[in-house]
Amino acid sequence: EIVMTQSPATLSVSPGERATLSCRASQSVSSNLAWYQQKPGQAPRLLIYGASTRATGIPARFSGSGSGTEFTLTISSLQSEDFAVYYCQQYNNWPRRLTFGPGTKVDIK
Amino acid sequence: QLQLQESGPGLVKPSETLSLTCTVSGGSISSSSYYWGWIRQPPGKGLEWIGSIYYSGSTYYNPSLKSRVTISVDTSKNQFSLKLSSVTAADTAVYYCAKYLGSSWYSHYYYYGMDVWGQGTTVTVSS
Numbered sequence: 360e361i362v363m364t365q366s367p368a369t370l371s372v373s374p375g376e377r378a379t380l381s382c383r384a385s386q387s388v389s390s391n392l393a394w395y396q397q398k399p400g401q402a403p404r405l406l407i408y409g410a411s412t413r414a415t416g417i418p419a420r421f422s423g424s425g426s427g428t429e430f431t432l433t434i435s436s437l438q439s440e441d442f443a444v445y446y447c448q449q450y451n452n453w454p455r456r457l458t459f460g461p462g463t464k465v466d467i468k
Numbered sequence: 469q470l471q472l473q474e475s476g477p478g479l480v481k482p483s484e485t486l487s488l489t490c491t492v493s494g495g496s497i498s499s500s501s502y503y504w505g506w507i508r509q510p511p512g513k514g515l516e517w518i519g520s521i522y523y524s525g526s527t528y529y530n531p532s533l534k535s536r537v538t539i540s541v542d543t544s545k546n547q548f549s550l551k552l553s554s555v556t557a558a559d560t561a562v563y564y565c566a567k568y569l570g571s572s573w574y575s576h577y578y579y580y581g582m583d584v585w586g587q588g589t590t591v592t593v594s595s
Contacts, residue, residue, distance in 0.1 A: 402585035
């Protein structure tokens with residue numbers, strides 16, 4: 360079973376600053392990784408898939424990188440609407456298993 | 469624009485079966501381009517994938533829940549459903565249905581992510 364970890368658990372950032380979130384897999388998932396954003400009381404929103412491809416309608420300030428076991432989500436200049444929880448999800452075992460990381464909360468510094 | 473809506477009881481007694489339905493509008497559940505799934509989120513916690521279904525009826529379940537989960541599809545109603553048996557307080561969560569983003573090539577489906585979600589429905593397990 361592939362275990363996903365995310366760091367830090369909470370990231371405090373000022374508006375306009377850069378945010379870097381990490382996601383690690385316990386074994387290689389190649390580029391089979393997605394990122395989601397979830398705001399309080401809302402369903403998650405797909406941001407990135409294939410480790411680095413932005414989903415439809417996602418602003419260019421969101422970028423993903425990495426492969427294998429180490430992945431990064433970067434928000435280049437945080438906007439007020441970007442304060443949320445971010446989850447990574449591996450799908451290397453598709454269709455038999457889809458696994459989410461525990462999440463990183465990005466809050467206002 | 470494709471939309472999903474969960475429905476079902478908000479309160480279920482321990483040991484009973486949780487039953488939820490996801491109604492798809494603005495598109496066909498029978499599209500070969502889509503898989504569908506259920507995901508849950510306990511209060512204050514992260515996301516847990518429950519299972520997936522294709523319009524043909526092919527299903528895949530989270531191994532940790534497999535013995536208690538059944539997901540089915542009703543193409544005539546453009547709906548798919550979740551049944552979770554023998555529930556306990558640990559099954560209390562917001563339950564989401566979702567459409568998967570992907571592509572179908574010959575007999576293989578390439579998954580990319582969950583790009584359309586329902587608003588979620590809260591299910592509490594309590595006597």
